[in-house]
Amino acid sequence: MQHIIDRFISYVTIDTESDPNSDTTPSTEKQWDLANKLVEELKNIGMQDVTIDENAYVMATLPSNVNYKIPVIGFISHFDTSPDYSGANVKPQIISNYNGEDIVLNKEKNIILSPEYFDDLLLYKGQTLITTDGTTLLGADDKAGITEIVTAMEYLIKNPHIKHGEIRVAFTPDEEIGRGAHKFNVKKFGADWAYTMDGSQVGELEYENFNAAGVTIKIKGKSVHPGYAKGKMVNSLLIANQFLSLLPKREVPQLTEGYQGFFHFYKIKGDIELTEIKGIIRDHDRDKFDAKKELLAQITDDLKENYGDEAITVEVKDQYYNMREKIEPVMHIVEIAEEAMRKVNVDPIIKPIRGGTDGSQLSYMGLPCPNIFAGGHNFHGKYEYVPVESMQKAIDVIVKIAELTASKYMK
Numbered sequence: 001m002q003h004i005i006d007r008f009i010s011y012v013t014i015d016t017e018s019d020p021n022s023d024t025t026p027s028t029e030k031q032w033d034l035a036n037k038l039v040e041e042l043k044n045i046g047m048q049d050v051t052i053d054e055n056a057y058v059m060a061t062l063p064s065n066v067n068y069k070i071p072v073i074g075f076i077s078h079f080d081t082s083p084d085y086s087g088a089n090v091k092p093q094i095i096s097n098y099n100g101e102d103i104v105l106n107k108e109k110n111i112i113l114s115p116e117y118f119d120d121l122l123l124y125k126g127q128t129l130i131t132t133d134g135t136t137l138l139g140a141d142d143k144a145g146i147t148e149i150v151t152a153m154e155y156l157i158k159n160p161h162i163k164h165g166e167i168r169v170a171f172t173p174d175e176e177i178g179r180g181a182h183k184f185n186v187k188k189f190g191a192d193w194a195y196t197m198d199g200s201q202v203g204e205l206e207y208e209n210f211n212a213a214g215v216t217i218k219i220k221g222k223s224v225h226p227g228y229a230k231g232k233m234v235n236s237l238l239i240a241n242q243f244l245s246l247l248p249k250r251e252v253p254q255l256t257e258g259y260q261g262f263f264h265f266y267k268i269k270g271d272i273e274l275t276e277i278k279g280i281i282r283d284h285d286r287d288k289f290d291a292k293k294e295l296l297a298q299i300t301d302d303l304k305e306n307y308g309d310e311a312i313t314v315e316v317k318d319q320y321y322n323m324r325e326k327i328e329p330v331m332h333i334v335e336i337a338e339e340a341m342r343k344v345n346v347d348p349i350i351k352p353i354r355g356g357t358d359g360s361q362l363s364y365m366g367l368p369c370p371n372i373f374a375g376g377h378n379f380h381g382k383y384e385y386v387p388v389e390s391m392q393k394a395i396d397v398i399v400k401i402a403e404l405t406a407s408k409y410m411k
């Protein structure tokens, strides 16, 4: 287990925070530091065709060791960390044989990781946890995924008696700012399907995510001296209020879970003359997703009847779609992952993602790509931690997927 810990720590101590305000790929120069290190490491463990492109996408091949044809499968992780919390000077702490009690992350600042608040900690009693020192995030999202993929490839190289087809691996920048997939060269990657190792709890297996759209509503008013405004003033703030009040009251993030979709308006800015509202629409079901857009159009039309055609403009921009549509025709790729988990004594936890993943975009780019656990918890903040045993399980799952795929296509 020590080599997993050492490898993981060698990644998380390199700062790779991404930046949504940058237009370049990668969004921050420092992401090259880890990308270049990974290139060297992949070569050192014996991977072939190790490449890095002008946007820091790293790819490599583990050649097939059988003489019959097998689909090429891929494993993908991202090396950037979330801009939500600092990823500089990460000082990981190792908690061996976790006793199920409070973990003092930082004595000075009194920062405690407690199972009273984070009860999933209790799943890992007796295991080895890696935590932060309370001042940064950890970066298990998604350097745990990278650790697992590299270690699994190393294991397959050292154990050639395990039969597998060609395996492609890729490490990408800027996932945390929604741009991990957009410059991913699916054709160059050349896999028939792939898995992102980017989920949380051990056992997670995901192939459904939201359909997503962004909404911008602009409402125009007319400012007149309030003392002489009768029949003349149009107050855009009040129309905005009216618009929001016509949306279904229960379809909001704070009242929904599972497969329930929502409208979420998160920003409003305005005065009498002009009010702008920003929001998002989310739903797993494509028909319900479309119905939500239709409702916005309908409310807009109704309000236009009162205030005129010019008064309201609504812009709805699709952001990503539920990968389920692309996975269902190739459901065996989920079944192989499920079977691999059971074979290594991991209970699959299959549930819809209430968000998007790189895999959802990749699936629509022609690379079907479910998501598998990487093992960490409490992403994007100082309470992030990862059990080493969960990383070991993820490594076992990767190896088993490779092995199962080969055995299913054996002649």
Ligand SMILES: [Zn+2]
Pocket: 078, 141, 142, 175, 198
């Ligand atoms: Zn991630």
